[in-house]
Amino acid sequence: MKNSPQHIVVGPAEHGVVTYALQLCDALNVEPLCFESWQDLERALPLTLETQSVHICFTDHLLGDTPARAVQLMHRLGEQFYLSISFHDVPQVQEGEERFASRTRAYVELGERADVLVVNSEHEAAFFRRHCRKAVYPLVLPLPLAAVETQGNYRAKPLTEQPLDISVMGFLYPGKGHQELLESLNGVNANVRALGKISEGHDWLLEKLEATAQNAGVGFEVTGYLSEPELEEQMLRTQIPVCAHRHFSASGSLMKWISLGRRVLVSDNTYSRELAKIWGDFITLVPNDEWARVIKNLPADFSRRLEAPTNWTWAHVAQGYERAWASGIFPEQDPHTLVEREPRNWPSVSVVVPYFENPDGLTAIFRALEHQDYAGKIECIVADDGSADTPPVPDNLSFPVKVVRQDNLGFRAAAVRNLGAQAASHDVLAFIDGDTVPRHDYLRHAVALLTHQPHALVVGTRVHGDGKEPAWLQDAWAQTNHLAKADDSAWRFIISAVLTCSRDFFNRVGGFDESMVGYGGEDWEFAWRAWNCGARFWHSELAVADHPEDDWGERFTDDTAAIAQKNWESVMLAQRITHPMARPSHTIFTRPDIEILIPEEAKFWQPGVLETVIEGWLALPGVHIIAPWVESAATVFTADPRVHLLKNGDAGLPGGNHGTARLRVHLLQATTVENLNDIYRVENHDGNALLTDSTGRKKFARVDSARWRSRRANASVACVGAGRETEDASPLVASSAMVPAGGKCSTFTVEAQWTIFDEPVRLEGFFAGW
Structure with a gap:
């Protein structure tokens, strides 16, 4: 597995946890780094490894002479590497109050530190969700059915024979x-x-x-x-x-x-x-x-012996681990190297073709699919957007075809693509527009990265009548190394005419936004949400499809008509994409780009401080505030839809917009900032950072991104039936201790001017600008 961490195994081979660890390595076909005891591992630190991540099967009995000592050793590993941890012997109250308390502290501290947290039962996952102060996302991989060695046909006596x-x-x-x-x-x-x-x-x-x-x-x-x-x-x-x-x-x-x-x-x-x-x-x-x-x-x-089940073996467990590691938690390899590696198995593909009254184009697509050199199964879903006649399907095609239809209620590309995706039965969705014909090796190149990174969003190469891609896309590929260096603005380069992703990830993103009616924009909006869900963008220059017509920009003879159409697209996207590039900076929107979480701490409750802090943040674009309810602040900001003051017991925010923000700022001081540059740069680094002054002693805020949170959640649903928390478990109004869970957290020295309010503020002077 390309994203597999180095496996570290500690303890004697006969111990059950060590046996589990070694059998996992066998199933993954990887060589573990073994230590006879925790003392041997401790003496070997720091380790020199080629990888940036490690996996270890943890029980405090094997990693230290006390639970606290075991966690200290794991923290030393965490200083060097991203940590994937499989937890065993999870604490239980029946151990006795003192022992349960000490082991719980250790497991909780380590669970909050882990980048990938794996347990063997939903019962164990509930332990971490119940005791951890921070949001954690346990991946549940039950113990596998064991391999059977005996070949004898041994039988037990019926119960009528006693004793x-x-x-x-x-x-x-x-x-x-x-x-x-x-x-x-x-x-x-x-x-x-x-x-x-x-x-x-x-x-x-x-x-x-x-x-x-x-x-x-x-x-x-x-x-x-x-x-x-x-x-x-x-x-x-x-x-x-x-x-x-x-x-x-x-x-x-x-x-x-x-x-x-x-x-x-x-x-x-x-x-x-x-x-x-x-x-x-x-x-x-x-x-x-x-x-x-x-x-x-x-x-x-x-x-009487029954036929033994085979539905959960070591192969299934190994696949669950692999998909968790491929979810984007660990540093990812360059797609250029991954797509060159032959996968173990080519997944089955559903080719989804949005269609409207273009039988010749559809026939050309069928012909092209007949000649694909793809090694896996394929099917074609023709999704008709209200044509007068049923799309024609030839007899005797080498692959099955389904036709699904919706009424003609305008140009509804988003809805019709979703309709096609819902009818798909295969693992991968390859969206190809009805006027776009894939070349013979299109599917092989479009799907290659997905076999290594199931959260990939692959855009193919659509060439137009002149045999070239539009110049604006060629420039994008050159600037981003075919999206290998994509950032939070790269949604602008995703086109749904040649778009491929896993069906599972498509559903996790939520499909296309069916409220978008009219030409254009639905692919950018989908790509925006996919990015925030942890997508790995990639342009496959070898997945080529031919589009005989000109690009959009070349189809208009009337500039006014072109501008009007593009403006409508921009207006639609401004309501949905919160990035500053998609919306005017001084307009108030119901969907925030940045959420500021103000904790319930005394320093924010001094007279005038909360009002001053809220006002300071509202001067910046795309900001919404989540803060404890204070009567004076509620009176000042009662008409501002961006301010959400929550009383004890409040379940959520009006309109259900909590959690849609691209970036979330957990204030650690009563502070404001002159611009958002420090916060914006968190997005394209680790997505989880502590902002401090140059000494590191003043801690202003903890910032995490929706993309970072989604990738942690993605790791917890890496196999079918895995237990997961569907909601972010972090509180709406957090204390400074209740910051996002995570192993690696960057520390950024702030560059903008941050102002701390550590004394009462006289609002009369603040309002008047004294």
């Missing part, structure tokens, strides 16, 4: 549930076998369990260490598999039972209910240690 053979797989340690299981089986004709050995330091447990079994009148045996084939044979021969641990949040032993096609009794908890929704045929939930009652009511064929 019943009941087995618990895995290391024995306090809290694993053996004790509760044995106590519950009092009076049941059964033998309980523990398939595994006693955990180091818990030899005393054997005597206690044997005494409990004797009191309950059941047999008990500990097999000790079993090789993998021996273990699988025993698991297949047992009549009743059991996972008795009451407080687990991820279980390799449960996944192993399911991998063997065994139905298993599992303690009822949040995690087991989560898995029962996926593999309900294999999981029988047991509430409140009622093992005896549930066992007595099992069907006689409960021990």
